[in-house]
Amino acid sequence: MSQIRADRLTFAYDGSTEPVFEDASFSVDTDWKLGLIGRNGKGKTTFLRLLTGAYPYQGTITCSVPVTYFPYQLSEAQMQRPAAEFAAALRPDCEIWRVICELTDLQENADLLERPFVTLSHGQRTKILLAILFSGDNDFLLIDEPTNHLDAPARACVRQYLAGKQGFILVSHDRDLLDACTDHMLVLNRRTITVQSGNFSCWQENQQRRDQFAEAENEKHRRQIKKLRQAAKRTADWAAQSERTKIGFDPVKEHDRCISTRAFIGAKTKKMQSRVRHTERRIEREIEAQENLLQDIEQTAALRMSPLTHHRETLVHLYGCTLQYAGTAAPVCTELNFSLRQGERIALHGSNGCGKSTLMRAILQTAGTVPADAALQISGICETASGLVISYVPQDASYLHGSIADFCSARKLDRSLFCTVLRQLDLSRAQLTKDISEYSAGQKKKVLLAASLLTPAHLYIWDEPLNFIDIFSRMQIETLLNEYRPTMLFAEHDIRFRENAATGEFLL
Numbered sequence: 452m453s454q455i456r457a458d459r460l461t462f463a464y465d466g467s468t469e470p471v472f473e474d475a476s477f478s479v480d481t482d483w484k485l486g487l488i489g490r491n492g493k494g495k496t497t498f499l500r501l502l503t504g505a506y507p508y509q510g511t512i513t514c515s516v517p518v519t520y521f522p523y524q525l526s527e528a529q530m531q532r533p534a535a536e537f538a539a540a541l542r543p544d545c546e547i548w549r550v551i552c553e554l555t556d557l558q559e560n561a562d563l564l565e566r567p568f569v570t571l572s573h574g575q576r577t578k579i580l581l582a583i584l585f586s587g588d589n590d591f592l593l594i595d596e597p598t599n600h601l602d603a604p605a606r607a608c609v610r611q612y613l614a615g616k617q618g619f620i621l622v623s624h625d626r627d628l629l630d631a632c633t634d635h636m637l638v639l640n641r642r643t644i645t646v647q648s649g650n651f652s653c654w655q656e657n658q659q660r661r662d663q664f665a666e667a668e669n670e671k672h673r674r675q676i677k678k679l680r681q682a683a684k685r686t687a688d689w690a691a692q693s694e695r696t697k698i699g700f701d702p703v704k705e706h707d708r709c710i711s712t713r714a715f716i717g718a719k720t721k722k723m724q725s726r727v728r729h730t731e732r733r734i735e736r737e738i739e740a741q742e743n744l745l746q747d748i749e750q751t752a753a754l755r756m757s758p759l760t761h762h763r764e765t766l767v768h769l770y771g772c773t774l775q776y777a778g779t780a781a782p783v784c785t786e787l788n789f790s791l792r793q794g795e796r797i798a799l800h801g802s803n804g805c806g807k808s809t810l811m812r813a814i815l816q817t818a819g820t821v822p823a824d825a826a827l828q829i830s831g832i833c834e835t836a837s838g839l840v841i842s843y844v845p846q847d848a849s850y851l852h853g854s855i856a857d858f859c860s861a862r863k864l865d866r867s868l869f870c871t872v873l874r875q876l877d878l879s880r881a882q883l884t885k886d887i888s889e890y891s892a893g894q895k896k897k898v899l900l901a902a903s904l905l906t907p908a909h910l911y912i913w914d915e916p917l918n919f920i921d922i923f924s925r926m927q928i929e930t931l932l933n934e935y936r937p938t939m940l941f942a943e944h945d946i947r948f949r950e951n952a953a954t955g956e957f958l959l
Contacts, residue, residue: 453481459510469881471497477644481516481591486629487622489639490877491893491921495622499593519590534579535564544587553582558608572803574605592619599918602802624922626947686727752875757907758937763836766910767791772831774809783809796939798949801959807942811912842908846915848895852888862902872901893919913941
């Protein structure tokens, strides 16, 4: 067993005013199954890249074993070739027979290695790359969000597969995956970094206890600060009142006082003012202690949305509907019978390629929310309520670029409100001044979600809205949907989100 140690690690991207890491120190064992979590933009992927030596940094990182980063970056030429031809280029110590053994554990056939990589589904590509990753020896593996875009069966397979491995860091926002596959957690808190044994649920339970203790202690500090401020005010009032009597007096009413009394009153006032300063210093120390207690509490702001009410009860109706793209031999889905009523939040459920995104596209096209796609052929009945306003979050956010002001102008959004929502989704003020193209994948997705939340609509259609979104924001959005109960149709592979946020499922 060996360790990876970070000592006073400091790193910031060029041109950034905020460091990603500042004087961070911690250590992890290389035989752990380590889950790495934190808010979007806190540096999870950056830390993995620092371990590979991709960026210069200050401080020290000591790693006595070689590391390998996943996912592999493939060139366009490699995408056109079978994986068997480029596996050795990705992992030099890789042997095809070992890749085949790993594929068997992943419940896939070896013939996938002979098919052009570009023709495979997202799930098949991920499984092949994981098989290549685990076909070597003695490396410490850095696995960055392996289940994005994977359907439920593929996620279950990867979850079972990783549960039998060890010696890796797993970055994921999938709570089920972290619970099944990890025995330690590395958490990038708001200001500190902590390492704890146990899976995500163990960490969450312990964190809730720590937060409750910190809140209770914080309440004690608030009460103490209130008492100290009251005492300081009383003493200051007494000092001011005494100071006013130092000069001038009525010899009839104050017959026992003479001019020499002034020095006594001045000394008394000085002592009172010293007591006030001492109390103010105590108040400052109490406030500092209060801030330190709360520095790592994940306090999620309450989000808002403005769903509209339509005069019709049924907003979407499909009967005997078949969806097919022109030029393809087989339809994407056939004989769909489906109705969406006001107040329902329906999760589309099914394997990759079953037609979830296509169904959403058909509804958006029928309602006139997006331009008609000549390639998408709709037969049967596909109806939407007249005047239906739809707010749509697409699956891909990589195309976003430009300033926040430009984005708000194009979407006709109030910039101030939009920035407020982004702050509530934990984007820092410094991020709001950057070009959106510089955002992480999760932060770009939050831009689209914030725009949707600010758009009053009868129906919200979200296509895999949580890809790359951190765990804390997922729970924040779950709370929002359960509170405002918008009418919604969404596709999401996060099982816990579907269970907590949906009122029903439609299997494709």
